[in-house]
Amino acid sequence: MPFQNNDTQAHPFIKWVGGKSQLLEEVHKALPADMDTRRHLTYVEPFVGGGAVLFWILRQYPHIEHAIINDINPELICTYRAIKTDVELLITELQTIQTEYLSLGADSRKEYFLEKRALFNAKDNSGNTTSALFIFLNRTCFNGLFRVNAKGQFNVPHGRYANPRICDAENLRAVSRLLQKVDIHCGDFAETGCYAGCNTLYYLDPPYRPITSTSSFTSYYRYGFNDADQIRLRDFCDEISKVGSMFIASNSDPKSMHPEENFFDTIYSRYTIKRVSATRMINSKPDRRGCISEIMISNVANI
Numbered sequence: 001m002p003f004q005n006n007d008t009q010a011h012p013f014i015k016w017v018g019g020k021s022q023l024l025e026e027v028h029k030a031l032p033a034d035m036d037t038r039r040h041l042t043y044v045e046p047f048v049g050g051g052a053v054l055f056w057i058l059r060q061y062p063h064i065e066h067a068i069i070n071d072i073n074p075e076l077i078c079t080y081r082a083i084k085t086d087v088e089l090l091i092t093e094l095q096t097i098q099t100e101y102l103s104l105g106a107d108s109r110k111e112y113f114l115e116k117r118a119l120f121n122a123k124d125n126s127g128n129t130t131s132a133l134f135i136f137l138n139r140t141c142f143n144g145l146f147r148v149n150a151k152g153q154f155n156v157p158h159g160r161y162a163n164p165r166i167c168d169a170e171n172l173r174a175v176s177r178l179l180q181k182v183d184i185h186c187g188d189f190a191e192t193g194c195y196a197g198c199n200t201l202y203y204l205d206p207p208y209r210p211i212t213s214t215s216s217f218t219s220y221y222r223y224g225f226n227d228a229d230q231i232r233l234r235d236f237c238d239e240i241s242k243v244g245s246m247f248i249a250s251n252s253d254p255k256s257m258h259p260e261e262n263f264f265d266t267i268y269s270r271y272t273i274k275r276v277s278a279t280r281m282i283n284s285k286p287d288r289r290g291c292i293s294e295i296m297i298s299n300v301a302n303i
């Protein structure tokens with residue numbers, strides 16, 4: 001069963017807006033036809049976020065010997081590095097936080113959350129403490145969002161879950177094992193262009209282009225991601241394609257709201273574009289969440 005998750009398999013250790021767990025089947029269909037037998041393939045994910053595709057692909061294709069991940073969010077990348085290099089220390093810190101938090105009543109939990117949020121925003125913690133705080137805040141904040149204000153400060157309120165799982169030690173260890181063959185970078189996606197080559201596959205999942213003025217969520221990082229960045233990403237696809245790399249990219253489908261909108265069809269006119277349906281949970285109003293279509297763009301023949 002290719003799309004099954006269970007506790008012994010590494011899966012995302014945080015909730016992440018735009019997480020691709022529900023699109024894995026579409027990503028699977030878009031992969032090169034010889035994916036099972038291709039040797040020495042390098043896999044690159046320049047917008048790794050919660051890593052739903054990364055973990056799935058590394059589990060599904062264990063013969064991938066080398067992968068590179070990148071994201072512009074420094075605390076997220078610090079957490080990937082802590083899991084890779086010292087997962088037991090991170091587990092110990094998380095277990096302490098979990099025991100303290102779960103022993104408190106509702107009001108005290110909120111106070112505890114706000115204290116930890118202030119500590120996280122002070123940004124003078126060790127790498128492991130930053131990572132433990134990052135996971136704790138993600139597990140206990142409203143909707144598991146990571147959102148920052150213009151000063152780069154995490155500002156999501158407390159979430160009031162009855163019994164949040166703050167430390168999933170078994171999954172963290174499974175993730176750590178998988179990350180041993182992964183190089184971890186923090187920066188702009190364009191910096192991963194140096195890995196392009198004829199046996200490299202990129203999965204590109206940038207912040208989606210907003211399809212309505214209220215659906216926008218590009219605040220993973222304080223500088224956002226605008227149309228100029230989307231065009232910069234298209235240029236990046238052109239550059240990596242020229243040297244023989246394969247790519248699959250995801251984005252929103254502006255046509256699902258505005259049939260006359262041709263932004264992606266125009267900028268990616270020389271590639272294949274496929275429309276797929278996906279359930280997105282980002283709208284804060286439950287009645288507005290539902291199936292919208294998204295696009296997958298690729299230079300791989302079988303998309």
Ligand SMILES: C[S@@+](CC[C@H](N)C(=O)[O-])C[C@H]1O[C@@H](n2cnc3c(N)ncnc32)[C@H](O)[C@@H]1O
Nearest residue numbers: 018019020047049050051052072188189205220
């Ligand atoms: C749609 S999310 C990726 C979600 C991921 N595929 C998953 O399954 O969780 C987009 C990611 O791009 C990152 N990002 C935003 N601007 C970036 C940039 N210029 N370069 C690299 N990463 C960026 C964000 O921090 C965010 O994690």
